[in-house]
Amino acid sequence: MIFAKKIFITLLMIFGLNLSTASADESAELVVEGQPILTRTKAPSHMENIDEVRSGWTFRIKETQALQMDDFENPGMIFVDKGIDLWNKVEGSKNKSCASCHGDASEFKGLRTVMPKWNASAGALWSMEDHVNNCRTEQMGAEPLKWGKAPMDSIVALIGLQSRGMTMNVKIDGDVEPMWELGKELFYTRVGQLDMSCANCHEDNYGVMIRADHLSQGQINGFPTYRLKNAKLNSIHARFKGCMKNIRATPYKVGGDEFRALELYVASRGNGLSAETPSVRN
Amino acid sequence: MNKLKFLFSFLFIIFYSGASFSEVAPSDVVADEYGAVTASLTGVAGDPTNGRKVFMNRKQGNCLACHVNSEMSEQTFHGAVGPVLDGVADRWTAAELRGMLVNSKKVFEGTIMPAFYKDSGYNRTLKKFVGKTILKAQQVEDVLAYLQTLKE
Numbered sequence: 001m002i003f004a005k006k007i008f009i010t011l012l013m014i015f016g017l018n019l020s021t022a023s024a025d026e027s028a029e030l031v032v033e034g035q036p037i038l039t040r041t042k043a044p045s046h047m048e049n050i051d052e053v054r055s056g057w058t059f060r061i062k063e064t065q066a067l068q069m070d071d072f073e074n075p076g077m078i079f080v081d082k083g084i085d086l087w088n089k090v091e092g093s094k095n096k097s098c099a100s101c102h103g104d105a106s107e108f109k110g111l112r113t114v115m116p117k118w119n120a121s122a123g124a125l126w127s128m129e130d131h132v133n134n135c136r137t138e139q140m141g142a143e144p145l146k147w148g149k150a151p152m153d154s155i156v157a158l159i160g161l162q163s164r165g166m167t168m169n170v171k172i173d174g175d176v177e178p179m180w181e182l183g184k185e186l187f188y189t190r191v192g193q194l195d196m197s198c199a200n201c202h203e204d205n206y207g208v209m210i211r212a213d214h215l216s217q218g219q220i221n222g223f224p225t226y227r228l229k230n231a232k233l234n235s236i237h238a239r240f241k242g243c244m245k246n247i248r249a250t251p252y253k254v255g256g257d258e259f260r261a262l263e264l265y266v267a268s269r270g271n272g273l274s275a276e277t278p279s280v281r282n
Numbered sequence: 283m284n285k286l287k288f289l290f291s292f293l294f295i296i297f298y299s300g301a302s303f304s305e306v307a308p309s310d311v312v313a314d315e316y317g318a319v320t321a322s323l324t325g326v327a328g329d330p331t332n333g334r335k336v337f338m339n340r341k342q343g344n345c346l347a348c349h350v351n352s353e354m355s356e357q358t359f360h361g362a363v364g365p366v367l368d369g370v371a372d373r374w375t376a377a378e379l380r381g382m383l384v385n386s387k388k389v390f391e392g393t394i395m396p397a398f399y400k401d402s403g404y405n406r407t408l409k410k411f412v413g414k415t416i417l418k419a420q421q422v423e424d425v426l427a428y429l430q431t432l433k434e
Contacts, residue, residue, distance in 0.1 A: 122319055193396070193411040200394040205363050211347040212359035250406045 004089045021121055030055070030276075033071055035165045041272040046172065050204055054227075056216040059207070064228065067082070067136030074158060076226035076278030079233045087152055092142030098256040099156075101139060105158050112163035112275045115263050118175040125179045125260050128156045129278070147255045148241075153224045153233040160224065160277030168221050168222055168275055170267045181258075183265025187259060192249025200265075213282075220263070221270040222279025229282060234265050305419050308384075308401045317388030318377040323399065323419040328427025336421045343417065343425055348395070353432060364395060369434030374379075376406050379429050398422060 030037040039055035048051070057065060067073050087098045087105060102108070112128070119126040122134075131145035132155055145152040172180045187198045201210070202218030209215070224233040234242075237259045241251040252258035303385065304325040313319050322328075337343045338357060348363035370379070382389050385397035398417040417425070 029285060189405065191404075191406045193407045193414070193416060195396055195404060204394065209359070209362045215363075244406075245408065248408045248411045250408050262301045 021147065025065060026058050028058070028062070028065055030057055030065070030222075032069055032164065032276075037165055037274040039273065039276075044135070044271040047269060050217070050269075053219065053270060053273055054206075054217055055221060055276060055279075056219050057222065057276065057279060059214045059216040060281060064280060064282055068276070073227065073273065074278065074280055075231070076224070076233060076280060076281075079154045079224075079226070079277060080158050080161055082150070083154035083156075086155050087158060092136065092140035094139065096140045098135065101135075105217035106162050108159045109162040110166055112160040112277060113166045113168050114170055116176075116260060116267065117171065120175075125176055125264060126168055127255075127260060127263060128159060129235075129255065132156065140209075148235045148238040150232065151181060153235050153271040156235065157224045157233055157278045160275065163275040164277060165274050166266065168270045170264060170272050172264070172268045174223070176264060179261040180264050180268065182258070183263070183268075186262045187265055191244065192247040194247040194249075195246045198243070199264075217269070218266060219270045219273060220266050221273045222276035224277065225279045225281050227281050233278060287392055308399050309414055310315065310385055311399065313381055313384070313388050314377075316378070317381040318375070319380040319384050320377040322423060323380075323384075324423050326420060326423065328420075328423035328425075328430075330424070330427040330431050332421075333424035333426065333428030336417065336425050343398070343419065345425075351432070367429070370432045371430045372433050376426060376430060380422070380426050383417075383425060398425075 007276060030039045035053075037057075039058050040052055043050045043053045057068060067075070071077050074082040084105075090097045090100070096107075111131075116125050116127045118124075119130065122130075124130075129145075129152055132152065136282050137144055145155070190197045190200070198218060201215050206217045208213050220236050220239075223236045223239070225239075226232070227234050235254075237254040240259050241254060244251040252262075306321070306323045311319055311323065312321065334354075335342075337345045337351075338354060340347070345351070345367070346357055346360050348361040350360040350362065350366040350368070352366075352368045353361070374382070377388070382395070384399040386393050386395040387397060396416060399415045399419065399422050401413055401415045
């Protein structure tokens with residue numbers, strides 16, 4: 001079955017490439033398993049240069065869009081299944097799994113919509129990965145998982161899925177404000193030999209073709225996202241890293257302060273959109 | 283025999299000093315107040331055939347990433363971030379086009395277009411590109427020669 005799905009995806013990629021990327025269906029509405037997902041809404045008040053925020057889904061071609069509308073076709077769900085296996089796997093010196101304390105992942109319904117978030121006891125801005133690793137090291141006596149690798153991305157996707165369809169609403173003031181300001185500064189800072197900022201593409205030129213790619217607003221409400229390009233889940237920080245390398249810049253550290261700050265700022269640009277995890281992109 | 287040796291070393295010196303002295307370093311390029319660069323970067327006439335290749339190459343000019351160019355319609359997916367380049371030679375002089383290739387930010391303030399002949403003043407450049415220009419001086423001249431063929 002998985003094999004058949006892979007062939008289908010490969011065919012779809014070839015098909016999609018030949019059929020030209022200009023056929024993006026920008027007016028389509030996203031409904032997943034009968035649940036409506038808000039892919040366009042009024043921009044949050046902190047955004048100065050954009051009136052309407054749009055999910056990356058609205059920039060993709062019909063064939064890619066369709067993959068996200070049916071969980072059976074969504075290749076990201078294969079990784080969610082792996083996440084469920086990991087969720088139930090007993091590990092570490094305390095012989096526990098995630099399920100030992102939390103039952104099933106639905107306990108975390110809504111969590112994805114407020115991440116990243118200030119963690120008072122750690123005195124730091126936490127991403128979903130921090131929650132996972134904190135549980136592993138403190139509650140399970142297990143090794144932390146590496147950010148941006150399949151086991152971590154799968155479990156982060158499983159937790160994120162519980163919030164699908166709920167409205168993104170990360171907090172930007174209070175304790176996190178300095179990090180939010182840093183993230184904003186990074187978003188507008190040009191880097192690398194190509195000397196571009198996030199904003200150059202994802203604010204000034206979204207909706208425009210850059211060669212065969214339709215530039216989006218760079219929203220992260222669907223992460224971890226399954227990309228047809230590399231046929232796996234991609235974490236938020238891994239995507240930032242990829243973007244920086246594309247413009248010939250030295251990426252910040254995955255899980256480091258700069259990417260945490262950027263994650264918060266970019267997430268806040270999607271406040272009002274629905275969580276879409278796991279989304280499908282090219 | 284000695285005379286011949288002398289002649290060869292003489293030619294050798296002329297050739298090498300010529301090559302090293304005639305190429306303008308990125309920091310020495312002279313642009314006017316509108317960013318136009320009048321003087322050739324190499325003193326060697328640009329080759330439009332090679333320029334066309336550099337223009338197209340994704341690791342060199344990669345110009346199609348952002349510009350439509352009908353002369354290259356055999357190539358699929360021309361980007362739309364920058365202006366269409368059809369007839370670009372009718373709209374701009376060689377000095378203006380050279381200025382845009384060298385450092386377009388001096389011509390169009392705040393543009394997204396990278397500077398193709400600038401090797402410093404960047405932020406967090408990936409190690410293998412530090413201290414390097416995107417294109418070599420002669421490649422800039424070659425692309426310029428190609429752009430000058432784009433007339434309507």
